[in-house]
Amino acid sequence: MKVMSGLDARFLYSATPTVHMHTIKAIVVDASANGTEFTEDEMAELIGERLHRMPALRRRVVPALYGLGNPVVIDDAEFDIRNHLVFRRLDPPGDQSQLDAVIAETTGRPLDTSRPLWELTIVEGLEGDQMAFVVKLHHALADGIASVSMLENAFITELGDAVVEDYRPEAPPSRRQMLGSSISGATQAVRAAPRVAKQTVTGTRRARAARREETAEMAKPFGGPRTVFNVALTADRTYSTLSLPINEVVKAKNASKVSLNDIFLSLCGGAVRRYLSRFGDIPTRSLITSMPMATRTDRHRLGGNHVDNIFMPLHTDVVDPTERARAISASSAAARRVRNSFGTDLFELRSGMIPASLHGVAPRLWGMTSLADHFRPPLNLVTSFVRGPRKPMEVSGAVVTRLFSAGPILEGIGLNITAWSYVDSVYVSFLGCSASLPDPTLIAADMRAELDHWLTTL
Numbered sequence: 040m041k042v043m044s045g046l047d048a049r050f051l052y053s054a055t056p057t058v059h060m061h062t063i064k065a066i067v068v069d070a071s072a073n074g075t076e077f078t079e080d081e082m083a084e085l086i087g088e089r090l091h092r093m094p095a096l097r098r099r100v101v102p103a104l105y106g107l108g109n110p111v112v113i114d115d116a117e118f119d120i121r122n123h124l125v126f127r128r129l130d131p132p133g134d135q136s137q138l139d140a141v142i143a144e145t146t147g148r149p150l151d152t153s154r155p156l157w158e159l160t161i162v163e164g165l166e167g168d169q170m171a172f173v174v175k176l177h178h179a180l181a182d183g184i185a186s187v188s189m190l191e192n193a194f195i196t197e198l199g200d201a202v203v204e205d206y207r208p209e210a211p212p213s214r215r216q217m218l219g220s221s222i223s224g225a226t227q228a229v230r231a232a233p234r235v236a237k238q239t240v241t242g243t244r245r246a247r248a249a250r251r252e253e254t255a256e257m258a259k260p261f262g263g264p265r266t267v268f269n270v271a272l273t274a275d276r277t278y279s280t281l282s283l284p285i286n287e288v289v290k291a292k293n294a295s296k297v298s299l300n301d302i303f304l305s306l307c308g309g310a311v312r313r314y315l316s317r318f319g320d321i322p323t324r325s326l327i328t329s330m331p332m333a334t335r336t337d338r339h340r341l342g343g344n345h346v347d348n349i350f351m352p353l354h355t356d357v358v359d360p361t362e363r364a365r366a367i368s369a370s371s372a373a374a375r376r377v378r379n380s381f382g383t384d385l386f387e388l389r390s391g392m393i394p395a396s397l398h399g400v401a402p403r404l405w406g407m408t409s410l411a412d413h414f415r416p417p418l419n420l421v422t423s424f425v426r427g428p429r430k431p432m433e434v435s436g437a438v439v440t441r442l443f444s445a446g447p448i449l450e451g452i453g454l455n456i457t458a459w460s461y462v463d464s465v466y467v468s469f470l471g472c473s474a475s476l477p478d479p480t481l482i483a484a485d486m487r488a489e490l491d492h493w494l495t496t497l
Contacts, residue, residue: 040111040212042220043100043179045391046344048109051100051179052399055406057272059149060447061156063468064174064186065142067441068434071168079126082161085435087120092192094204095180095342096123099155101211106396108221115155116208122154129164135280136480138162138171143278145173146445146470156180169440178447182344183425184333186444189341194432194439202339228392235388242381249377255369256325257377258350260417263327267318268454269416271409273472279479280443281467281486287494288465294497295361297368303424303465304328304371305364307456308353309489311420314482315355325352326419329452332375334383347386349374350418360493402450411451420454421446427459445470454482 043051054060077085090096099115125145129137141162150156156177163170181189195201212220250257292302307328315321327350335345351374357363390398405411423446432439442461445468448454453475458467467486469479476482 040113040209040216040220041098042111042224043109043395044343044387045109045389045393045395046346046387047179048395049390049393049398050344051110051177052395052397053402054149054399055403055450056149057274057406057472058402058447058450059146059274059276060179061146061150061175061177062181062186062447063142063146063443063445063470064176064190065138065441065443065468066172066174066190066439067138067165067169067443068172068437069167069169069440070437079124082126083120083124086124086159089193090120091203091206092195092201093189093341094206095189096155096157097206098180100152100179101217103221103395104214104217107394108217108224109391109395111212111217111220113211114206114208116210118155118208123158125158125160127160127162129162131164133165133169138165139278139280141171142173142443142445143276145175146278147274147276147472150175150177170437178344181342182333182346183331183423183444184336184345185340185342187425187427188339190442191428191432192339192341194428194434196433202341204341231388232392235392238382238388245380246377249380253373253377255373256352256354256366257370257373258325258327258352258418260327260350261415262324263352263416263419264322264324265415266315266320266322266326266419268420268471268475269411269451270453270474271406271411272448272450272453273474275473276448277471277473277476277479278445279469279483281469281483282441283465283467283487283490285460285463285465287490290497291360291364291490291493295364295368297364299460300424301364301368301371303458304330304353304367304422305360306486306489306493307420307422308355308357308363308367309360309493310456310482310486311353312355312358313485313488317481321355323356325357326355327351328353328420328422329418330371330421331423332378334387345387347378347383349378353419353422359496360489361496406450414451416451418452420456421449421452422455423457425457425459427461429460429462431462442466443468448472448475
């Protein structure tokens with residue numbers, strides 16, 4: 040039995056009927072090389088053989104008694120992999136848009152919290168004898184760094200190089216054990232309170248001093264405009280993808296003399312400008328994005344969340360993409376310096392001070408009342424760029440050709456743009472719902488158009 044961290048519990052309890060706190064990984068493989076077709080039972084066995092490399096997938100969450108403490112996770116004694124597998128076959132031609140539709144449908148369904156918090160949809164019938172594995176993973180289990188580590192660990196071909204953990208099934212803890220866990224957690228929170236209070240006060244003082252020294256534009260919560268993305272969510276999801284050659288992205292990076300992340304954010308800003316122009320509504324103020332910031336980057340961590348978030352302007356009010364990228368670079372560096380003034384672990388520490396079940400109170404009330412349709416949001420969209428595997432991955436002789444990832448959308452923040460790099464491409468996912476992003480293919484096309492325009496100016 041292991042007690043969940045406060046941050047993991049925060050992600051767990053932040054889910055609502057319209058906010059599904061899971062992430063999506065879509066892995067497309069070319070199965071034509073080995074010419075082997077697997078039955079559903081053989082596929083279940085093949086995947087089951089690799090679960091010891093992804094130990095979080097066998098663990099079930101047990102809520103604390105009366106929500107008074109953090110949940111615990113146990114190796115589920117009743118684990119059955121067939122409860123987590125869904126099989127789909129596409130009609131011809133089996134193209135990317137059809138796969139995107141399956142991903143949208145999958146993302147719109149919440150996970151069953153009585154089982155380990157993941158689901159795998161196996162999609163056959165993709166053109167060129169390809170197939171896709173669409174992994175739905177609750178954010179409470181892993182952040183971006185841990186997801187990359189799990190993915191790479193699952194696909195390691197040399198068995199001796201893989202990190203494995205034994206499966207030790209156990210019965211659900213007794214009420215006495217759960218009560219003891221809650222009391223222990225509360226005791227630790229009380230002991231940590233003076234440290235958290237001191238770090239908060241000193242961090243706030245340092246952050247204010249750091250902010251006064253910064254010349255770059257910085258974002259403030261609720262400082263952005265309301266847009267068509269910032270509405271009360273529906274439970275369904277809309278989804279589209281875009282593949283960008285990494286050499287084109289690197290060309291823009293080298294010319295602009297900024298990071299790949301800055302280029303991605305500039306492309307997001309340009310795509311949003313183009314999309315909003317369709318409605319005749321390009322705000323004069325910059326939209327604000329939330330961007331995850333890893334607080335632990337150890338490569339072999341196979342689960343858990345060690346992440347903070349920073350708010351920053353996307354500089355959507357800047358027309359020129361290179362100028363926008365440089366402004367984003369300056370704002371990003373300033374935001375990180377100010378955020379670091381608090382210490383990298385303060386967000387996690389604060390999450391541990393709040394009874395886990397209370398994390399979901401505000402999201403549920405916000406969603407039930409549809410207040411997002413009437414008030415300015417704390418931010419406009421969520422963006423994330425993850426450095427994925429640089430070498431091609433294989434599974435049983437089948438080569439991974441594409442790799443997409445999508446994070447959740449939040450109440451009143453109905454657009455998530457997530458990019459993963461893989462080998463020689465950057466794969467971008469656009470996630471919304473029917474209220475915030477009715478046709479995600481439009482904003483995907485807008486990002487492609489923004490990069491094309493950018494390259495012609497270099």
